[in-house]
Amino acid sequence: MIAYIADTDATAGSGRAAYTLGPLAAGPTCCEPRPQISVENLTLAYDGRAALKEVSLDIFRGCVTALIGPSGCGKTSFLSSLNRLSDLIPGCEVEGRILFDGQNIHDQLTNVRALRRRVGMIFQRPNPFPLSIRRNLEMPLKEHGVQRRADLDAAVWRSLVDVGLWEEVRDRLDAPALALSGGQQQRLCIARAIALQPDVLLMDEPCSALDPVSSTIVEDLIASLRGGYTIVIATHNLAQARRVANYAGFFWVKDRAGVLIEFDHCQRIFDSPRHELTAAYVSGRRG
Amino acid sequence: MTLSNRSSSSRSRRDTRLVAAVATAALGSSAIFVLIVGFLLKESWPALSTIGPARFLFDPAWRPTEGLFGLAPMLSASLAASVGAVILATPLGVASAIFCRHYAPPPIGWIHRWSMALLSGVPSVVIGLWGLTAIVPLIGRFEPPGASLLAGILILTVMITPTIALMSGAALDSLPDAYGRGAVALGLSREATLAHVLLPAARGGVAAGILLAAARALGETMAIVMVSGNVVQAPLSLFDPVRMLTANIALEMAYATGSHRASLFVSGLMLTALVIALAAAAWRLSGDHCHG
Numbered sequence A: 001m002i003a004y005i006a007d008t009d010a011t012a013g014s015g016r017a018a019y020t021l022g023p024l025a026a027g028p029t030c031c032e033p034r035p036q037i038s039v040e041n042l043t044l045a046y047d048g049r050a051a052l053k054e055v056s057l058d059i060f061r062g063c064v065t066a067l068i069g070p071s072g073c074g075k076t077s078f079l080s081s082l083n084r085l086s087d088l089i090p091g092c093e094v095e096g097r098i099l100f101d102g103q104n105i106h107d108q109l110t111n112v113r114a115l116r117r118r119v120g121m122i123f124q125r126p127n128p129f130p131l132s133i134r135r136n137l138e139m140p141l142k143e144h145g146v147q148r149r150a151d152l153d154a155a156v157w158r159s160l161v162d163v164g165l166w167e168e169v170r171d172r173l174d175a176p177a178l179a180l181s182g183g184q185q186q187r188l189c190i191a192r193a194i195a196l197q198p199d200v201l202l203m204d205e206p207c208s209a210l211d212p213v214s215s216t217i218v219e220d221l222i223a224s225l226r227g228g229y230t231i232v233i234a235t236h237n238l239a240q241a242r243r244v245a246n247y248a249g250f251f252w253v254k255d256r257a258g259v260l261i262e263f264d265h266c267q268r269i270f271d272s273p274r275h276e277l278t279a280a281y282v283s284g285r286r287g
Numbered sequence B: 001m002t003l004s005n006r007s008s009s010s011r012s013r014r015d016t017r018l019v020a021a022v023a024t025a026a027l028g029s030s031a032i033f034v035l036i037v038g039f040l041l042k043e044s045w046p047a048l049s050t051i052g053p054a055r056f057l058f059d060p061a062w063r064p065t066e067g068l069f070g071l072a073p074m075l076s077a078s079l080a081a082s083v084g085a086v087i088l089a090t091p092l093g094v095a096s097a098i099f100c101r102h103y104a105p106p107p108i109g110w111i112h113r114w115s116m117a118l119l120s121g122v123p124s125v126v127i128g129l130w131g132l133t134a135i136v137p138l139i140g141r142f143e144p145p146g147a148s149l150l151a152g153i154l155i156l157t158v159m160i161t162p163t164i165a166l167m168s169g170a171a172l173d174s175l176p177d178a179y180g181r182g183a184v185a186l187g188l189s190r191e192a193t194l195a196h197v198l199l200p201a202a203r204g205g206v207a208a209g210i211l212l213a214a215a216r217a218l219g220e221t222m223a224i225v226m227v228s229g230n231v232v233q234a235p236l237s238l239f240d241p242v243r244m245l246t247a248n249i250a251l252e253m254a255y256a257t258g259s260h261r262a263s264l265f266v267s268g269l270m271l272t273a274l275v276i277a278l279a280a281a282a283w284r285l286s287g288d289h290c291h292g
């Protein structure tokens, strides 16, 4: 299922023709029409109060999927259910199925630590550990069994090059990571995640705590990662979603629970949304 | 207009008064500290000027009535007991802080935290009583007499473990959630998260707790008098009865006169200097928060 539209209220524009994946107007060819993650009827509740209700969508391999919607519509909750970070929150209950490469991540057999290695997460506020730049990158690798010095050095170099930080920090790898600027810290966090060679990167408003210049740099970085990683990005910045995403999902709060209103190609969501709430939100009339 | 002027000026007058009160209190407490140090200096001055600082360290014995003022055996007993207690209490205290936050089921963790807080408030004379009736006889069964450096170390450990546990716990609690969540999101295990992220991030607070605990151990008197035997000798074995610097002051002050009395003030001055150094280091470390 590629396009989705909530089976409620009025729909804007023409009927709701089922969509098949055509050539993407904007987007890399490496974007495969195979779902990496399939979310089926996800319902997530905090202390018995639903924050997300019956969300179903497919996240495609190598594509950037943007999640947009007003504050409190459950974007963060949705992201943290994908790597089971929601397990950490007492009183948080998840129902429905999430298939990662076809495997239900809530299976007894799923190794949660391995899942989290393959599904990296970037938070809104950069959160490098109060260690050196090098330790920030090496420590998780060591914990996942990379022990050889040469492998570690190569991974540090590779990930810093990939996020465009190598030239900036090559002389001070042993300096504290917290001495970096906010934008550099966020890129370091992305480097830390991709050093583990994940398949998926979850990004929760990765630019919203950054100044405009850093924000542009990080956004360009996300665009450059497209194709190599499956990226799910929650953002309030519609222009940004439009620039980087291949797909977009629009969430809305209904009866105090977040629901997915529409999911489609990014262009379609912004240029010819079929649900009137989507149309109102992307044109800035509501939200 | 007038109304708002009046209310703002009355508020600023109130503010001024509040600032004055706070400043007076602050100045008052630092003045008391300066007074105490000045008083110690004044009272120990006769001994420092006539006997000289070196002899307090190098005289072969402590026989103040015969002109021998060697504080070294008692200083080394104090240091040995404090260092020993810190060595035992640090792993216990840090482990207890970690246990009740990350491993214990909530009710047990809660009870554990409360008992640590209560233990830190038990009067030292009561802990001394317990040491005298429980620990000293126990040690005496293996190595008589029982009242010994080891008994002192164990008693001090009981007294300072809560300090380390509470300070380390506070340091762990003050860490931003983002560290723990970030570590878990990278697939780190709970142990790795603690060992490589949370504890290093909290190291300033943990170290500050250790130093404050060391200062408390150095300054402890009552319980130590009760369990460590009070024989003036350099500790050569854990089972030797020893006398700490603090105990010496408490035991002899009542009858000391002249240069004997003044040299007790010298030992008070020494203790104060040590404790100030430790507290200053602790203060620097705890101010040196590595997280934003």
Ligand SMILES: Nc1ncnc2c1ncn2[C@@H]1O[C@H](COP(=O)(O)OP(=O)(O)OP(=O)(O)O)[C@@H](O)[C@H]1O
Pocket: A046, A047, A051, A070, A071, A072, A073, A074, A075, A076, A077, A078, A089, A258
């Ligand atoms: N730990 C929690 N405990 C209880 N309720 C929570 C918790 N986290 C989120 N919620 C609630 O769940 C709903 C969805 O929150 P969520 O943070 O997922 O929204 P969001 O779309 O990410 O919002 P924002 O755009 O402001 O980040 C909100 O009503 C919020 O109050």
Ligand SMILES: [Mg+2]
Pocket: A075, A076, A077, A204
């Ligand atoms: Mg959010």
